[in-house]
Structures are given as structure tokens and as C-alpha cells.
Amino acid sequence: MTELVSDILLQCNGATATPAGQSIQRVDINVFISPIYVASRLLEGEWSEALLIIDEPDPAHQRVCGDPGTIEVAPGVCDIKGTGTGQGVYDGSAERPNVFQGRIPPETIVHNRIVWPGVPIDGGQHRIRITNIRVNGIPPNGLGLPSQIFALVYAPSPLTISNATQVVAFSENSVTTQVVAPTTFQSCVGQNTGLATGAATSGTPQLTVRFTEQMPTAFRKRTAAPFVDADTSPDPVAQNEWRPITETGFYNPAFPSLPGRGNLARAGLADFGTRFYAHFSNIPSGVRLFAPTSVASGGAVARMIMRYWADGSFAPVSGNAAGLAEITTGSAGEAVVYEVLEANSASQDQFEVPIQVAYEAGVPAGAVQVVLGLGPLSTEDLSDSLSPVPRFKQVWNPVPAFTVEACAACAENVSGRVVVTRSGLRVNRTTNRFMQTITIQNTSGATIAGPLVLALDSLSANATLYSPAGTTECATPVSPYVSINAGADNALSPGESVIVGLEFLNPTIKGITYTTRVLAGSQR
Amino acid sequence: MKTRILTALAICFLLSTAAQATAIYTVTMDTSALAGHPAGPFYLEFQLIDGDGTGDGNNTVVLNNFLFGTGGGALPGPFTIGSVTGDFSAGITLSDSEFFNLYEQGFTPGDWLSFTVWTTLNADSGPTPDQFSFAILDNTESQLPTAGFFDVFLYHDLNPGSVPQVFASDPNRDPIGGGTGITMDAPTVQDIPEPCTWTMLLAGLPIFAALRRFARIRF
Numbered sequence: 001m002t003e004l005v006s007d008i009l010l011q012c013n014g015a016t017a018t019p020a021g022q023s024i025q026r027v028d029i030n031v032f033i034s035p036i037y038v039a040s041r042l043l044e045g046e047w048s049e050a051l052l053i054i055d056e057p058d059p060a061h062q063r064v065c066g067d068p069g070t071i072e073v074a075p076g077v078c079d080i081k082g083t084g085t086g087q088g089v090y091d092g093s094a095e096r097p098n099v100f101q102g103r104i105p106p107e108t109i110v111h112n113r114i115v116w117p118g119v120p121i122d123g124g125q126h127r128i129r130i131t132n133i134r135v136n137g138i139p140p141n142g143l144g145l146p147s148q149i150f151a152l153v154y155a156p157s158p159l160t161i162s163n164a165t166q167v168v169a170f171s172e173n174s175v176t177t178q179v180v181a182p183t184t185f186q187s188c189v190g191q192n193t194g195l196a197t198g199a200a201t202s203g204t205p206q207l208t209v210r211f212t213e214q215m216p217t218a219f220r221k222r223t224a225a226p227f228v229d230a231d232t233s234p235d236p237v238a239q240n241e242w243r244p245i246t247e248t249g250f251y252n253p254a255f256p257s258l259p260g261r262g263n264l265a266r267a268g269l270a271d272f273g274t275r276f277y278a279h280f281s282n283i284p285s286g287v288r289l290f291a292p293t294s295v296a297s298g299g300a301v302a303r304m305i306m307r308y309w310a311d312g313s314f315a316p317v318s319g320n321a322a323g324l325a326e327i328t329t330g331s332a333g334e335a336v337v338y339e340v341l342e343a344n345s346a347s348q349d350q351f352e353v354p355i356q357v358a359y360e361a362g363v364p365a366g367a368v369q370v371v372l373g374l375g376p377l378s379t380e381d382l383s384d385s386l387s388p389v390p391r392f393k394q395v396w397n398p399v400p401a402f403t404v405e406a407c408a409a410c411a412e413n414v415s416g417r418v419v420v421t422r423s424g425l426r427v428n429r430t431t432n433r434f435m436q437t438i439t440i441q442n443t444s445g446a447t448i449a450g451p452l453v454l455a456l457d458s459l460s461a462n463a464t465l466y467s468p469a470g471t472t473e474c475a476t477p478v479s480p481y482v483s484i485n486a487g488a489d490n491a492l493s494p495g496e497s498v499i500v501g502l503e504f505l506n507p508t509i510k511g512i513t514y515t516t517r518v519l520a521g522s523q524r
Numbered sequence: 525m526k527t528r529i530l531t532a533l534a535i536c537f538l539l540s541t542a543a544q545a546t547a548i549y550t551v552t553m554d555t556s557a558l559a560g561h562p563a564g565p566f567y568l569e570f571q572l573i574d575g576d577g578t579g580d581g582n583n584t585v586v587l588n589n590f591l592f593g594t595g596g597g598a599l600p601g602p603f604t605i606g607s608v609t610g611d612f613s614a615g616i617t618l619s620d621s622e623f624f625n626l627y628e629q630g631f632t633p634g635d636w637l638s639f640t641v642w643t644t645l646n647a648d649s650g651p652t653p654d655q656f657s658f659a660i661l662d663n664t665e666s667q668l669p670t671a672g673f674f675d676v677f678l679y680h681d682l683n684p685g686s687v688p689q690v691f692a693s694d695p696n697r698d699p700i701g702g703g704t705g706i707t708m709d710a711p712t713v714q715d716i717p718e719p720c721t722w723t724m725l726l727a728g729l730p731i732f733a734a735l736r737r738f739a740r741i742r743f
Contacts, residue, residue, distance in 0.1 A: 420651075422651050422653070423652075423655065423681050424575055424652060424657075425573040426655060427571060427624070427626075428667065429569065429661055429666060429667050430675070437673050499673075510623060512652075513576075513577060
């Protein structure tokens with residue numbers, strides 16, 4: 001909603017330079033924006049950050065009309081005397097300002113015009129740069145092609161402007177978002193339980209939220225200040241023109257604060273770099289989410305800054321020893337926000353944020369959704385003095401993030417309905433593994449339906465079951481188990497027997513002891 | 525007269541409670557496919573593993589009467605682990621007084637192989653029985669694969685009343701190729717007389733003799 005358009009350059013030719021000592025004729029220069037609103041920041045009242053600069057002065061020679069030493073005949077209007085030659089008219093010396101502040105007239109209902117009142121325009125060769133014009137973005141056209149944003153520069157006679165209408169921007173989708181591998185968990189099976197209880201500082205990420213540039217300059221840092229590190233937003237530096245890798249436009253921190261016109265040292269300055277967020281909702285009680293405090297993409301770096309909506313100054317979130325921070329409760333959900341500290345304008349970057357879901361078994365079920373996008377969100381699409389820059393229109397489009405499913409009942413312990421007979425042990429000289437067969441016979445009068453597994457409880461510490469099918473979690477105690485092939489019907493009929501082969505790693509060659517548990521059911 | 529027989533049987537029962545269950549059988553194999561095979565030398569390998577892992581020494585396996593057939597014979601050796609004594613010529617004794625007990629010795633295959641197995645059959649305290657097993661290893665000391673789970677030609681869980689399980693070589697996995705020719709005769713398991721039986725026979729004679737004299741006197 002506050003996208004900088006290209007600077008507008010006017011090359012003035014011809015006409016006769018104003019004689020020395022004579023006031024240079026002044027004209028109002030208007031810029032109309034179409035088909036969208038002007039959203040340049042208002043510094044005070046109707047005075048904006050949009051600037052008109054004459055003859056490309058370097059920062060040391062930039063002087064604002066209204067600065068002490070200039071002859072301000074009306075707010076924002078300065079008298080400049082001609083030199084007779086057209087040279088040195090706007091050199092930034094006393095009484096020769098070269099920076100003029102634009103205003104957004106209150107009578108402009110649709111906020112699509114900026115006017116620079118009474119700009120002294122001398123004859124001869126001069127270059128005028130109009131900068132810091134921000135606009136709302138607009139969707140691509142019906143063909144999916146970028147939409148064009150136009151600027152019409154108008155000035156009354158005697159100034160004539162050729163090619164007055166220019167395309168100053170193309171508006172297109174800048175960032176796509178995606179949840180990679182939305183996952184389903186079981187409520188009875190804990191996830192990253194060490195992280196959930198605080199016993200561990202890290203676990204395993206189970207899903208990723210992805211933010212992908214659709215153009216190389218969608219992710220921008222705040223200003224052109226060199227990158228320091230992932231924990232630092234460097235102090236802003238002057239920018240003599242807008243650079244597409246920054247949210248800041250033309251900016252000079254030495255500009256004065258003028259009564260009634262605001263602090264021009266804020267003109268063009270963005271409040272922060274591009275921020276992107278993931279806002280989770282409908283999270284079951286007891287489920288915790290963790291994300292890394294910084295992410296990188298090639299040369300681009302983004303830092304987790306706060307746990308709420310992305311307003312405010314840069315405040316990095318502290319992580320634990322593994323560089324993780326918990327995504328904690330914000331307004332109606334849990335959100336993680338990152339700010340771009342370094343951007344790569346030569347290629348399209350993709351930030352991937354791995355999310356670790358952590359909980360102990362027994363949480364309620366729930367379908368967690370997430371909204372991904374650029375922030376902060378705002379409904380203010382016109383120029384104002386309070387709203388942050390940059391800001392983005394709220395498009396609330398929740399997508400599935402992950403689901404916690406209620407567990408089916410744990411597998412039934414059917415050990416009392418079978419007889420388990422073990423063979424002796426044999427060392428396979430090819431594999432050096434201890435081998436044993438287990439015969440399981442249904443001695444009950446009813447069929448035992450599968451799937452069936454054989455769990456080995458209290459396995460002696462010197463032995464490890466080779467290639468187990470899994471570990472029981474729902475049907476405690478936690479033990480390794482092997483699958484039982486109960487035939488095509490996946491069931492043990494009364495009297496039916498099956499044989500299961502076991503292999504153990506036993507490097508210290510000591511006795512192997514365990515107790516058996518036969519489970520029927522899929523939730524182990 | 526009935527009174528005298530009952531007395532003799534009672535004596536026998538007391539003696540048998542101190543005796544052990546045992547089995548004896550003969551293993552015979554056609555090893556002609558191994559003779560001269562480049563995968564040799566081959567090894568006969570025997571394992572006795574204590575089921576409950578305590579090394580309780582409650583079972584013993586004795587192997588003797590090794591015959592290697594025409595062209596066959598023992599190679600220098602053996603290699604042993606655990607509670608094992610003897611060799612092919614003197615006979616081999618394995619005891620489960622340690623957890624893992626192994627005898628391995630190279631042999632030159634002849635046209636057949638035969639040996640006798642005498643084993644006790646005492647249950648272990650836990651659910652895993654002691655197991656005796658027999659395999660043939662190739663020159664990499666890998667087991668020649670067989671149809672059984674353990675890739676052995678014979679294994680015997682040493683429970684009272686149990687019999688050994690025997691397996692033929694697996695033609696689908698046998699790298700020897702010619703190993704498909706290996707066969708094993710079904711072992712003949714003999715219940716050797718319980719020591720109490722001999723004791724009964726031996727002890728009963730003088731008891732009967734005494735009773736008969738006693739009767740005669742009374743009469």
C-alpha cells in the first residue's frame with residue numbers, strides 16, 4: 001500500500017535565464033497518479049514526504065525551501081533570484097534552495113494528486129527530479145499481466161511539458177506463500193516432546209512455511225546501509241535516489257524539521273524493511289510452535305522480530321541455545337514475524353521457515369490454519385502521518401497448516417489369548433546377529449483380528465532388536481516391536497499359529513532377556 | 525509278591541529323580557558337492573547357547589564318531605569360544621556353563637560326513653531354551669544358506685522330549701551351487717535308558733533276591 005514508484009525526471013531546456021537579481025518566475029507543478037491513490041507519508045498536515053529536487057545536488061548541497069537562510073514567501077514557496085546565466089541558481093547556498101516539498105491538497109477527494117506550489121523554474125538547462133511518490137499496488141489485469149501506474153505531470157503556462165504522461169510503475173503479485181507438506185499428527189503420539197517439556201532446545205521440523213519472491217526486488221531491506229549481522233537493523237543512511245532493494249526512497253537525515261510542514265528528515269524513510277508473517281490459529285491447547293530466529297536465502301537474511309503484528313521498531317526475539325524461539329500468543333492466534341535485513345536484488349529469493357510442532361501425548365484434536373503474507377497489515381490506503389511505511393492491505397486467506405487427529409483406541413494387549421513359544425538362540429556367522437524364532441498360537445476360542453505386532457518389553461540393555469517395525473507409544477510401555485504376518489486375512493483364527501523371526505545386535509555377547517506382548521490394532 | 529514289586533519300583537523312582545533327560549542321534553550328510561569346491565576350505569561349526577544367559581551349565585552336548593568319507597578328513601584346528609573341549613578325533617564336549625559356546629574346525633569334504641550327537645535335554649529357568657545348532661561355513665566363514673530361519677543344517681532346542689530340526693541347503697541362495705547336493709538323513713533320536721532304569725534293574729535284583737529269601741524263610 002506504500003510502494004515507491006520510479007522517480008520522475010524532467011529535463012528543462014530552452015527559455016532565457018532570469019536576469020541576475022530578478023525573482024525567478026514560479027509555477028505550480030502537479031503530478032496526477034492513475035489509476036490508484038497516492039500514499040506518500042504526510043509529515044504534517046497536508047505536507048508530504050514527496051520532494052521535487054532541482055539540478056541533482058549532492059547531499060552536502062541539498063537545501064530545503066523553508067530551511068533557515070531561504071526566502072520563504074509562503075509555506076513551501078521560496079523566492080530565488082536569477083543569476084543571469086542560469087548557472088548556480090539552485091546550488092544550495094543561502095537563498096538558493098533546491099529541494100521543495102510536495103503537498104497533497106485536502107480538496108483532492110481521491111488523493112491522486114501531489115502539488116509543489118510556486119516552484120521557481122529558471123530558463124536554461126535544468127533537471128528536475130520528483131521523488132518519494134508512494135502509491136497503493138493494484139492487482140494484475142484480467143490477463144494476469146502487470147498493471148500499469150501512470151503519472152501525469154502538469155504545470156500551467158508558461159511551462160510546457162512534453163511526454164507529460166509516463167508509466168512510473170508496474171504492479172504485479174510480488175510474493176507467493178505456501179505451506180510445504182501440511183501434516184497430520186496423532187493426539188496420542190507426542191511430537192518433539194523434549195522441546196515441549198523444556199528438556200531439549202530443539203527437535204525436528206515437521207512443516208515449512210515458504211515465502212517466495214515473484215520478482216527479485218520484492219524483499220527489501222530498510223535502507224542501503226550495509227548488512228551488519230542477523231541481530232542488527234543498521235542505522236539508516238542517506239540515499240540520494242531510491243534503490244529498488246530498499247523500502248526507503250530519497251532520504252537525507254540532515255533535512256530540517258519545519259514548523260507546520262513536519263520533519264523532513266523523515267521524508268522518504270521507511271520504518272523498517274519488508275516484513276513477512278505466519279499467523280496460526282485454532283491451535284489445540286498444549287501444542288507449542290517453534291521457529292528459528294533467523295532465516296536466510298542465498299545472500300538474503302531475515303530476522304524474527306516480535307511475536308505480534310508487525311508494527312513498531314526493530315526488536316529481535318531472543319532464541320534458545322539452538323536458535324529457536326517459541327511462537328507465542330498474539331491477537332487471536334500465534335504469529336511469527338520476520339524482517340528482511342539483507343536482500344538480494346539479483347535473483348528471486350525464497351525464505352523457508354521450518355516450524356517445529358511440540359506437544360506431549362494427550363492434547364485435544366484440532367485443525368490448525370495459517371495466514372501467510374507481508375506485513376504489517378492496514379486498512380489505511382491513503383496518505384497519512386501515523387500509519388507505518390511499508391504496510392500492506394489485509395488479505396485474510398487461511399490455509400491448512402497441520403492437523404492433530406484424535407487417536408483411535410490403543411492397540412489391545414491380547415497376550416492372554418495366545419501362547420508364545422521361543423526357540424533358542426543362534427548366532428548367524430554371516431551377519432553376527434543373534435537369531436530366534438517366536439511361535440504365537442491363538443489359544444482362545446475367538447479369532448484375533450490384526451494388524452498384529454509382537455512387542456519386546458524390558459529388553460536387556462546389552463541387546464538391540466534389529467530392524468524393528470516401530471516403537472510402541474500409545475500402548476505403553478515404550479518398546480520396540482515387529483510385525484506379525486497373520487496371513488491374507490490378517491487375523492489369527494482359533495488354534496492358528498504364526499512364526500516370527502527376531503534378530504538382535506548383541507556386541508558384548510551377553511544373555512538376552514525380554515518379555516513379550518502381543519498387540520492387536522493399529523495404534524501402537 | 526505284589527508287595528515286593530512295588531517296593532522295587534519305589535526305589536527306582538527315587539533314583540530317577542536324580543537322573544537327566546537325554547537324547548542321542550546320528551547326523552549323516554552327503555558332502556560330495558563340496559569336495560574340491562573352490563569355496564573351500566569349509567568348516568564344521570557347532571554352537572551351544574545358554575537360553576537364560578546365566579551360564580547355568582545345565583546342558584551338555586557331546587559330539588563324536590566323526591567320519592569324513594572317502595577323500596575327506598579333518599584340517600588342523602580347532603577354534604573354540606566358551607566352555608568347549610576336545611576335537612574331531614577325541615570327541616567334542618560343549619557345555620552351557622557360559623552363555624555362548626562355539627566349536628569350529630576346518631575339514632576336507634569327502635563323499636559323506638557322519639557324527640553322533642549325545643545331548644542332555646534340560647529346561648532352562650526362563651522362556652528361552654538352550655539351543656544346539658550345526659552349520660557349515662565356507663572359506664569366508666559365512667554360513668552355507670539352508671531352508672531354515674537360522675541358515676543351519678540342524679538345530680535342537682534342548683527341552684525335555686524335544687527332537688532336533690533339520691534343513692536342507694537352499695538352492696536359491698546357496699552360493700556354492702553344488703551345495704544343493706547336500707542332504708541330511710533324518711537323525712535317529714534314541715532315548716537312552718534313564719540311569720534310573722539301569723539302577724532299577726541293578727538295584728532290584730538284590731532286593732528281589734532278598735525278598736525271595738525272606739519269603740522262603742517265613743514259609
